[in-house]
Amino acid sequence: MxxxxxxxxxxxxxxxxxxxxxxxxxxxxxxxxxxxxxxxxxxxxxxxxxxxxxxxxxxxxxxxLPKKILVDPQIFSVKTIDLDSGLTRYYQRFYINLSRxxxxxxxxxxxxxxxxxxxxxxxxxxxxxxxxxxxxxxxxxxxxxxxxxxxxxxxxxxxxxxxxxxxxxxIRSYVAIQQWFNEKNSQPFYSCVFDSKNTDCYSWSISKDGYFIYGGAFPAKNSRERFEDQKRKLIKLGFHFGEPIKTEACMVFRPxxxxxxxxxxxxxxxxxxxxxxxxxxxxxxxxxxxxxxxxxxxxxxxxxxxxxxxxxxxxxxxxxxxxxxxCPFMYFPPLRYIVMKSKLDSIDVI
Ligand SMILES: Cc1cc2nc3c(=O)[nH]c(=O)nc-3n(C[C@H](O)[C@H](O)[C@H](O)COP(=O)(O)OP(=O)(O)OC[C@H]3O[C@@H](n4cnc5c(N)ncnc54)[C@H](O)[C@@H]3O)c2cc1C
Missing domain, CATH: 3.50.50.60 (FAD/NAD(P)-binding domain)
Structure with missing residues (x-):
């Protein structure tokens, strides 16, 4: 002992x-x-x-924060994509993009x-x-x-x-899956994706130091299939993935x-x-x-x-x-549609 x-x-x-x-x-x-x-x-x-x-x-x-923890670039808005309604809106964000x-x-x-x-x-x-x-x-x-x-x-x-x-x-929990790719999108960006066919939570992408990271939280059953199906939908919207360099997954709680x-x-x-x-x-x-x-x-x-x-x-x-x-204002599709349609708080990207 x-x-x-x-x-x-x-x-x-x-x-x-x-x-x-x-x-x-x-x-x-x-x-x-x-x-x-x-x-x-x-x-x-x-x-x-x-x-x-x-x-x-x-x-x-x-x-x-020491500078060595920050990554390139720092991003000031989130591109919010609702795959259910087809709406896209940009919202201002005040996040620091770092190497976790x-x-x-x-x-x-x-x-x-x-x-x-x-x-x-x-x-x-x-x-x-x-x-x-x-x-x-x-x-x-x-x-x-x-x-x-x-x-x-x-x-x-x-x-x-x-x-x-x-x-x-x-606690209610999900499988979070993230993949890393070489950045091939014309401009780095941060996005947030709603896709109620594949998950009642959400997915995200973020550019970091020449990499493009795509991740999401999915119900445990068929989580990987849901993730891949969502990627296919986003390719049609102009996302560039290519071959993944790294795939990582873990459990995430969602009270x-x-x-x-x-x-x-x-x-x-x-x-x-x-x-x-x-x-x-x-x-x-x-x-x-x-x-x-x-x-x-x-x-x-x-x-x-x-x-x-x-x-x-x-x-x-x-x-x-x-x-x-x-949560209902973000995750209940009809309410989310009203919020996004109204353009409340959104930014017009020129
Ligand atoms: C994919 C994903 C993306 C996220 N993105 C964000 C974000 O952008 N911003 C944000 O604020 N939050 C984000 N979160 C949530 C955030 O990561 C967690 O809420 C936060 O890390 C919780 O901190 P913690 O210290 O409680 O636990 P953790 O950060 O999970 O740390 C637990 C630590 O315990 C150690 N550990 C675990 N099991 C054992 C064991 N058996 N023996 C020894 N050591 C062990 C591990 O080393 C681990 O580092 C995200 C979560 C996920 C899953």
Whole structure:
């Protein structure tokens, strides 16, 4: 049996890395994560757009983004294509176009040295034991077990912590598929595609450093066929794909009711997407991941950290609940048609 820790964090995405950075330094902390470096190990499939809420989350820490994380070009509007009605509209957006993998590695680099970080490591089991939790993980092929008083699931939509301890707490989920192509479109652009025949969620494209990324969130059944069918429809609208360089896929949560959010209990905590903290309208999740990671770092110093974490994340749940209420205007085809037809808030591209 290995070392005894106060806190074990599974996953160092924006949520886990923020928690590890902000925790009280007197705590003995272990963090286990799949990622390794820029070219090796796990990288999260993601659109890599930092929305204003995500920018605000970083601003609260007075953090500034290093230039090496940004990609070319920065884009100021989203081309919204409704394949159901045939309408296309442009809307102004204030996103920062970045390399998601570099962003994650940068957040990870800010973790202080008192935290024992295990890179390139996969947590394979979590169990209850006397006085806390037992965590087994493999690091460079070697299996290790440690114990911790508090266990934090910061391991995203496929959270081993959530699945092990709260299997009944299911959330609506989709398979997100993304493909990378060499950019062949005459001009880089960012698009958002609605296609209710293939998905009741949405798809997106984004140009990044000479690549064209096309992705979407689909119901699990026949997800790949749906993705390919959608691409065929878009080729007819002038999209240039060519041969994919890389295909990536992962699960993505999309909360549909306030009961989908879950903070954990009995010394177990869920943060970021593992807690269901992701926008059901846009799938934007970096801001809530950072915010929930920070809130837990403070709550863990309280007498009753589970209660305190639940109370202090109410604002995140309210924000995401409002997004649930916004969904029909984007995803119910007749309402979307009215919004797009009215040209409300749209830009006339010259
Ligand atoms: C295709 C796609 C596109 C998206 N685009 C955007 C976007 O443009 N902007 C935006 O704001 N949000 C976007 N999101 C949502 C956003 O990616 C997530 O909400 C956000 O990453 C959640 O952060 P997190 O830290 O909770 O989890 P994650 O970022 O998922 O991080 C979890 C980390 O845990 C680690 N991990 C997982 N399992 C284990 C294990 N067993 N052992 C050890 N480590 C483990 C992995 O290394 C992983 O990095 C997108 C999501 C998807 C799927």
């Amino acid at each position: 290995g070392t005894q820790y106060d806190v074990a964090i599974i996953g160092l995405g924006p949520a886990g890395a923020t928690l590890a950075r902000c925790l009280n330094r007197s705590l003995k902390v272990i963090a286990i994560d799949l990622k390794l470096d820029e070219n090796n190990g796990f990288s999260k499939p993601c659109g890599g757009l930092l929305a204003p809420d995500g920018q605000k989350a970083l601003a609260r820490f007075n953090l500034t 993998h570099k962003f994650d590695l940068w957040l990870k680099s800010l973790i202080p040295s008192n935290v024992d970080v295990y890179d390139n490591s996969r947590c394979s089991s979590v169990e209850k034991c006397d006085g806390g939790y037992e965590i087994t993980f493999s690091n460079n092929g070697i299996s290790q077990t440690v114990t911790a008083k508090y266990l934090v699931g910061a391991d995203g939509a496929n959270s081993i912590v959530r699945k092990t301890f709260f299997p009944k707490r299911k 549909s009711s306030p009961f989908d959010f879950y903070c954990g209990r009995d010394g177990i905590f869920l943060i970021g997407e593992a807690a269901g903290y992701i926008s059901p309208s846009s799938l934007e999740g970096i801001s809530s991941a950072i915010d929930s990671g920070y809130i837990l770092s403070k709550a863990l110093s309280d007498k009753n950290p589970n209660r305190s974490y639940f109370k202090c994340t109410l604002k995140i749940r309210l924000k995401l609940y409002l997004k649930i209420l916004k």
